[in-house]
Amino acid sequence: MSNSKVAVDVRGASRVFKAPGQEPVAALDNVSVSIKENEFFTLLGPSGCGKTTLLRLIAGFDFPTDGQIMLYGEDIAVLPPYKRPVNTVFQSYALFPHMTVAQNIGFGLEMQGNPKLEIDARVAEMLKLVRMEPMKDRKTSQISGGQQQRVALARALAPKPKVLLLDEPLSALDYKLRKDMQIELKRLQTETGITFIFVTHDQEEALTMSDRIAVMSKGKILQVGSPHDIYDRPAVRFVADFIGETNFLSGAVKSSVKGTSKVKLDCGPEIAASADDGMKSSGKVTVVIRPEHSNLCAVKQGQMKGVLENAVYFGTDTHYHVKLDDGTHFMVRQQNEGGSGQNGFKVGAPVGISIDEGTARILRD
């Protein structure tokens, strides 16, 4: 991302719902985030975290109770949706059932008052972009879910919006189709060069498509960063837990030198763990270690020791559940090799665990 122009700048936006006789609920709590031009930006979080509320505020279907929504420097927070140069792909697609595929795609252009010839040309271009030319005269009820999805995309892209908002658009598709559409979406974003703001609760979707991800919980943004940042350097426990699988170990910092600390874990050993600048350099901390960054080994060679409780076979890899000496559970993920795939570890036997160098991290909280 050489281009660093800010497309959408959310400044201290809140959305508080008040019902008579009830405590006000903040669906969005003083959120600030800057989304750059041409970026594939994902809002990721569990249901009820405020990601859809934030998207609705940008689209104009809802209005912030506090704060600003800037689009290329202009505050659009109180504009109605039809006056905002942003378009939305809805979770349910919301295609107009009484119109054909081509009429659906042309609707936005028509409402903008473009001349008919221009609309036709742009619709043809869009049909080609999403590979739906043979279906242009079909009613939207006569095409499959995946095709409806592509029409919804084409309809939203046709008026060349400054920002495209996508509200969990892939959640209604089956697994195989979803995988294809993830690649398709990324292609469309690269080809059109339009800023995408994508809402999802699916961490895998977020990691594979995004330039940057904002992880949300309880109306707040907890961390913003590239997929690598979010996965390898989670700042807080929620992010580490929500994205992928992870092990949490508690311990106490012994010493700290330039971003790396020696941590004495409660389960016995002392390990090296990295931390961001300005984090506390003493006292109780939580260390996270990803299952794939650890290996089972003989008890003597292991940094940690425990008893193998369970091994779950997943085809590409196997998950080993180990109970450490202090009673905490630890999961190790190992890629399966060919052959029997047993790797020689027996359930119920004592095992050692080694940790890949430089992968353990200290959380901020």
Add this chain to the structure above:
Amino acid sequence: MADLNKTLDLKRQAGFGTVAIICLIILYAPILVLMIFSFNSGSQITKFEGLGLSWYAAAFENQEFYSATKNTLIISFTATIFSTIAAVLAAIGTTRVKPWPGMSWAFMIINLPLMVPEIITAVATLSFFALIAGAFGLNFGIGNIIIAHTVFCIPFAYMPIKARLEDMDLTLENAAADLYASPWQAFKRITLPLLMPGIASGTALAFIVSFDDFTITQLVAGPGQTTLPLFIWNQIRRPMTPEINAISTILLMVSILFISVSFIISKSRKS
């Protein structure tokens, strides 16, 4: 699973078929008899003497029948148009706005004509028009009946339209707004076309209710304002001939036609 569903099916409970058949007979046998006697060649409505269309011929030659039909159609069409427009506006006002204090009252007031005994409405309407005539010297003639019918038909048109609006996916209107449609454009291009089946059922219902209304019309109608139901009522007070059966059958067919059309429209739009 299939067998289990069969035993749970209400249709398979003992006595279900018998009860259903008895209900159907009670409902439809009198109407069927009425229709059969309209084809009677004799002059009695209780003794079938032979098959013939003579009473239909008599009906079509009856000038009073013609003028009653004309009155009925003028009243029904006008009242249907006004009540449907009012019903569409009322339905939008009670489904597409932020809940406002008094909305449940508005809802009740719209539907009140359904709950008030019709004879009360009729008497009230009669005295209302008498009051206007007395105080301002105003008499709208057949317009009086049209006004009374319009008011009475609104809730019938309102119900299917409101149901359709409530079923409609609000995201569609959001999508239209998102694609630069102003509220009026979104209504014209999205909401209204999708609402048409509801409007069609509402219109058909309002028409039927106005078409066969007796109680209110009987009280409000002045001389020369005889409608079909009033005409039939007047015929009954004379010695009855199967002509009345023929006229009733024609009336019934018109009703069935309208109900079928509205049913077919709502079916085809849904699929």
